[in-house]
Amino acid sequence: MTQDEMKRKAAEAAAEYVVTDAIIGVGTGSTVNHFIDVLADMKGRIEGAVSSSEASTKLMEERGIKVYDLNEVNDIPVYIDGADESDHYLNLIKGGGGALTREKIIAGASDKFVCIADESKLVDVLGAFPLPVEVIPMARSYIARELVKLGGRPVWRENFITDNGNVILDVHDLQILEPVKMENEINKLAGVVTVGLFCNRPADVLILGAPEGARTVMPKTA
């Protein structure tokens, strides 16, 4: 089974978390694109969606799903999104698609965060996937120097501008043993918009697509 077929399995399994008559939070990426197909088949059962990117908005509107501005919405019972890595506590690295800031906002505004991924995304320690950091353009070099001090090797994602008009530094060579501490340390640097560590608000449920089907992982307790 291909990685994409495993992503599809996870997306299909997420259908059971869709809340009838509600506005659903929708993430970004190739796994979520499968989920948008699933959601389109159920669109009569939901009121609509809030979207974490221009790309997901376009896809949902093409499929007839009503997309609301987050400012119009009071209650999001569930947010469904992919990840680049998850540890066993469901701390995540996200932002491979560059949508990390809007993703983190919607994750924070939602009651439940269901992460969908293929099984290769589950790791013991975060950091093999380069950690994305969204940065205000004028702060790029300054933040890169600060990220080096934290032990990383930042690489500017060239020819890429986020939906918010900012740039991304992808930080290589990190072994993230204290994810909450790392999230807080990077977040507090002036010029950082968002770091792609989702640990202060991790996922609540992880659905992993695998050749034998989809399995649900709950966060390990310390």
Ligand code: 5RP
């Ligand atoms: C986008 C993200 C994605 O969820 C993450 O990159 C996973 O993408 P994919 O489902 O394509 O593997 O964080 O900003």
